[in-house]
Amino acid sequence: MAFISVENLTTRxxxxxxxxxxxxxxxxxxxxxESIGIAGESACGKSTLGLSIIRMISNGKIYSGNVxxxxxxxxxxxxxxxxxxxxxxxxxxxxxxxxNSLDPVFSIQQQFEEVLKQHNFEGNMKKIIHDSxxxxxxxxxxxxxxxxxxxxxxxxRVVIAMALILKPKFVIADEPTTALDVLIQAQIVNxxxxxxxxxxxxxxxxxxxxxxxxxxxxxxxxxxxKMIEFGNSSEIFLExxxxxxxxxxxxxxxxxxxxxxxxxxxxxxxxINPTEGCMFYDRCPEAMDKCKKDPPKxxxxxxxxLCWLYE
Ligand code: SF4
Numbered sequence: 432m433a434f435i436s437v438e439n440l441t442t443r444x445x446x447x448x449x450x451x452x453x454x455x456x457x458x459x460x461x462x463x464x465e466s467i468g469i470a471g472e473s474a475c476g477k478s479t480l481g482l483s484i485i486r487m488i489s490n491g492k493i494y495s496g497n498v499x500x501x502x503x504x505x506x507x508x509x510x511x512x513x514x515x516x517x518x519x520x521x522x523x524x525x526x527x528x529x530x531n532s533l534d535p536v537f538s539i540q541q542q543f544e545e546v547l548k549q550h551n552f553e554g555n556m557k558k559i560i561h562d563s564x565x566x567x568x569x570x571x572x573x574x575x576x577x578x579x580x581x582x583x584x585x586x587x588r589v590v591i592a593m594a595l596i597l598k599p600k601f602v603i604a605d606e607p608t609t610a611l612d613v614l615i616q617a618q619i620v621n622x623x624x625x626x627x628x629x630x631x632x633x634x635x636x637x638x639x640x641x642x643x644x645x646x647x648x649x650x651x652x653x654x655x656x657k658m659i660e661f662g663n664s665s666e667i668f669l670e671x672x673x674x675x676x677x678x679x680x681x682x683x684x685x686x687x688x689x690x691x692x693x694x695x696x697x698x699x700x701x702x703i704n705p706t707e708g709c710m711f712y713d714r715c716p717e718a719m720d721k722c723k724k725d726p727p728k729x730x731x732x733x734x735x736x737l738c739w740l741y742e
Contacts, residue, residue: 452703455705463632472654485518486506500517515551519550519597519599525590533578563595564589582615623646656710674717709725709739
């Protein structure tokens with residue numbers, strides 16, 4: 432049985448403008464010890480996927496689907512049990528904008544203690560905080576400091592340490608390198624690689640495919656609330672199938688080649704009134720007549736790809 436298996440996961444938000452079809456029929460599975468990278472443009476459903484797995488959807492709800500995690504059916508667990516036994520203890524999250532998620536008026540130590548109190552930790556606080564900081568290559572000197580006294584990279588390490596503190600089996604990291612300069616990004620990527628070597632499984636959500644190629648064995652590409660391609664990292668990067676995945680990869684500059692990066696014309700689809708057919712129809716260079724009306728079905732025979740070209 433897969434370590435995590437997501438089947439037909441569908442989450443929608445209620446807004447004053449209507450229902451937002453943020454996540455539609457998403458499927459993937461990874462084995463124990465594997466990590467998955469989730470890529471795609473802004474508002475394609477990447478963060479909603481992470482928030483749905485950890486059951487922190489606000490202004491909306493999970494409409495249907497199934498999430499199997501380490502033998503448990505996550506969506507069937509009552510709220511109180513999920514709060515007490517799953518969230519942070521088994522699955523935790525490094526939230527998007529983590530650089531701003533530390534409270535400026537409390538010391539780092541107070542913020543670690545708050546996390547532990549909220550999760551009814553009864554062991555040796557000092558030791559577990561120290562161990563957690565060590566795992567992200569920080570020492571206990573940061574504990575007396577306030578967030579403004581730390582560099583961007585140190586703040587990001589602190590929030591990763593907070594996500595790791597109860598030794599969850601799976602950590603969802605939403606844009607962990609966004610807003611960091613390239614040198615600090617490299618430090619954070621190396622940190623993920625080191626944690627992976629120590630056996631930690633992740634879902635890393637990022638628009639930066641280069642980051643994902645470094646830390647994940649499996650890659651899921653999202654577009655318009657759907658996972659349009661999923662597979663081994665090497666297959667996705669070397670033999671992409673879906674026209675959107677190809678477009679994403681062609682938009683990355685390659686210094687060693689004399690070719691200019693291409694861009695994908697058009698804008699992301701409206702998720703309030705989604706089209707009947709393929710969500711990528713308006714922007715797809717290979718679109719066919721049938722793509723306009725009929726939504727493509729997942730083809731799992733030649734990998735996992737949601738496109739009529741692979742019927
Ligand atoms: Fe393009 Fe059609 Fe495939 Fe959609 S289903 S990605 S429009 S070829």
